[in-house]
Amino acid sequence: MVSVSVETAQQTEERLQRVIAGADFVIHEGLWLFEEFPADRPPALTSDTLAVVRDEDSWSRLVPAAGSGGDAGGAERFGIFSFHFPDGADNSGFVGWLATHLKAQLGTGVFVVCGSNRGRGGIYDYWGCPADLTAEAIKVIAELRAA
Template identity: 60%
Template structure:
């Protein structure tokens, strides 16, 4: 993890370069969270994006299917290993809140073969087109 000492303007400029250089993938379909007690962990399958737990429950992100729960659009970023992406989550979450009026969720992982840390981002499914437009604007500079 990098440590940056810079002004807010410098941070914004750096992170605009990061978002432009990152590999963005907008996933198809709608996604939901599912949960179960710790005694019933989910089966790991290729369609699960993330599995986490707290003190007493498992939670996982998977295709929504026919679920009646909240539905999300999901996109991911893989970052170039040579770029300082510190502060990216807070910066992009703030931009999306300011432009779309919604919060987001972020799940991070590590893939050393693809640059290190990567993020999955989720926003309400009904804002997929608007979120995609904002990401395009930010990536264009």
């Protein structure tokens, strides 16, 4: 369930600091990339596929870069980390809040793919950042979780 909060900017900051500290944070090893497939040929799902998304023209499958079988030549590599939020946590605004922190600290944007697992509290996020900034992104997140 998506929560709606009416609060000051300071209250939002404090709430989201609690949310990030209480989230299950996982760093996914290795480098990852998007494999692309024509819209009329959806990709096969494999045990290491983290996400599949499409637009009008193509499908994209997020998989480990090592052993990638699709046309991945020239595909950008990413570091991936994820958050599962505790049941009942008001994580509204989390994506924008953390993306803003990462942009301010690292000078780069990120991508976020969200899903839902009601058995683990609901919404979860996979975050991708340029591979060469992954260690720095994880450091920023560690500092936010410890604040």
